[in-house]
Amino acid sequence: xxxxxxxxxxxxxxxxxxxxxxxxPIAEPAPGLLAPAETTVSLSAADxxxxxxxxxxETITVxxxxxxxxxxxxxxxxxxxxxxxxxxxxERYGGVGGYEIEILVRxxxxxxxxxxxAYEMLSSGAAIVSSSIGTAMIxxxxxxxxxxxxxxxxxxxxxxxxxxxxxxAQASFAAEMWVGASWALEQATPRRDGPAGILYQDDxxxxxxxxxxxxxITDLGLVSVALxxxxxxxxxxxxxxxxxxxxxxxxxxxxxxxxxxxxFIVAAEAAGYSPTVIATSGSYSPHLVFALGAxxxxxxxxxxxxLALLPDxxxxxxxxxxxxxxxxxxxxRRAVEDGDIAANEIDFGLWFGYTQAATAHxxxxxxxTAGDLSRAGIAAAFVDTTGVDFGCGKPPSGYGETSxxxxxxxxxxxxxxxSLSERVFGLxxxxxxxxxx
Numbered sequence: 001x002x003x004x005x006x007x008x009x010x011x012x013x014x015x016x017x018x019x020x021x022x023x024x025p026i027a028e029p030a031p032g033l034l035a036p037a038e039t040t041v042s043l044s045a046a047d048x049x050x051x052x053x054x055x056x057x058e059t060i061t062v063x064x065x066x067x068x069x070x071x072x073x074x075x076x077x078x079x080x081x082x083x084x085x086x087x088x089x090x091e092r093y094g095g096v097g098g099y100e101i102e103i104l105v106r107x108x109x110x111x112x113x114x115x116x117x118a119y120e121m122l123s124s125g126a127a128i129v130s131s132s133i134g135t136a137m138i139x140x141x142x143x144x145x146x147x148x149x150x151x152x153x154x155x156x157x158x159x160x161x162x163x164x165x166x167x168x169a170q171a172s173f174a175a176e177m178w179v180g181a182s183w184a185l186e187q188a189t190p191r192r193d194g195p196a197g198i199l200y201q202d203d204x205x206x207x208x209x210x211x212x213x214x215x216x217i218t219d220l221g222l223v224s225v226a227l228x229x230x231x232x233x234x235x236x237x238x239x240x241x242x243x244x245x246x247x248x249x250x251x252x253x254x255x256x257x258x259x260x261x262x263x264f265i266v267a268a269e270a271a272g273y274s275p276t277v278i279a280t281s282g283s284y285s286p287h288l289v290f291a292l293g294a295x296x297x298x299x300x301x302x303x304x305x306x307l308a309l310l311p312d313x314x315x316x317x318x319x320x321x322x323x324x325x326x327x328x329x330x331x332x333r334r335a336v337e338d339g340d341i342a343a344n345e346i347d348f349g350l351w352f353g354y355t356q357a358a359t360a361h362x363x364x365x366x367x368x369t370a371g372d373l374s375r376a377g378i379a380a381a382f383v384d385t386t387g388v389d390f391g392c393g394k395p396p397s398g399y400g401e402t403s404x405x406x407x408x409x410x411x412x413x414x415x416x417x418x419s420l421s422e423r424v425f426g427l428x429x430x431x432x433x434x435x436x437x
Contacts, residue, residue, distance in 0.1 A: 062104065081345070083354070085354050129148070142164070181212075181213070268311065279315050321425065363382050
């Protein structure tokens with residue numbers, strides 16, 4: 001499930017005429033980062049004397065199931081670029097046991113049949129799939145193959161599948177909900193401790209958020225007065241907004257995508273309803289602000305108008321501020337500068353792809369240390385990978401034998417939306433890191 005939805009459909013949903021920048025599905029890759037699938041990043045070679053799927057005596061092939069065409073092409077390309085950024089700067093991470101890394105990219109287009117065909121090509125040629133935009137479309141085949149796959153979202157349910165790895169830099173959505181409630185009830189000035197409700201997507205993403213919200217009721221004393229969900233086929237959220245308002249929810253915990261957040265804002269404004277909104281990282285995109293301001297990306301007057309329309313909105317995210325002096329983010333900025341990335345392409349997708357690749361690197365390093373780069377060996381290494389530190393000031397993450405242990409991180413912080421001219425990711429930190437149980 002890929003959660004960052006393009007906002008073009010706000011045309012019909014909220015009555016605003018917009019044109020967001022989406023990549024041309026048949027355009028040539030940008031020079032440098034989005035290189036052809038056979039591009040090789042050269043490292044020193046070591047011969048372990050074994051040939052395994054995706055492994056030779058000198059190379060390890062890392063597979064990437066991308067979304068380079070279709071509606072998600074813009075962010076899909078940035079996720080792939082993030083992989084190239086990481087592997088091209090990998091010398092600073094010490095390599096993978098001296099092996100040369102080859103990156104094999106196939107386009108799943110977020111289309112089920114296309115994704116399955118693309119995965120078949122990766123299955124025969126890659127040792128690990130370090131990115132899978134459309135994980136649900138290939139999870140069954142990957143399980144049958146014993147292929148370790150880094151998932152496209154931090155939904156806790158992925159931890160129930162033994163070979164699906166949640167990005168080790170990401171907190172689960174359940175943790176994001178709990179962190180948001182912890183801030184609202186214990187740290188916010190003034191406290192946002194009035195009656196609360198939740199609006200969530202009716203799928204595994206929403207269920208993950210709901211579990212975190214319920215944990216906050218039990219652990220933190222959150223007072224809940226309304227539970228509202230929506231189906232992905234819904235065009236409007238007026239009924240859900242009316243129900244939350246009538247229940248007296250002063251704080252709304254939102255587990256959605258940017259389109260639904262936009263719909264919520266418009267419906268709440270029309271109803272004269274102005275709650276505090278605490279949203280998951282998957283609910284927000286800076287492009288939403290331009291859309292609400294009836295402009296395109298880069299129209300700063302539209303951005304200003306859109307920011308003025310936002311409610312008392314906060315976003316819970318595991319991603320540090322781009323400008324942070326944390327060593328992990330300094331490393332990321334250095335990779336971005338070396339990769340000559342355009343300013344409007346530095347976004348969460350780029351960071352997500354970068355940390356997906358770093359997650360695969362950690363798992364492969366464990367396998368190399370154990371001396372087993374077979375499919376079974378890499379699967380065993382996934383379970384044994386612990387103490388992963390991205391240099392972002394969080395507790396080390398990792399995996400384990402149980403589902404609970406395979407949710408690698410529960411640490412996030414609270415941010416508020418600001419102009420992209422102030423913060424590269426469009427979010428300003430409000431708190432330090434908060435760790436959920």
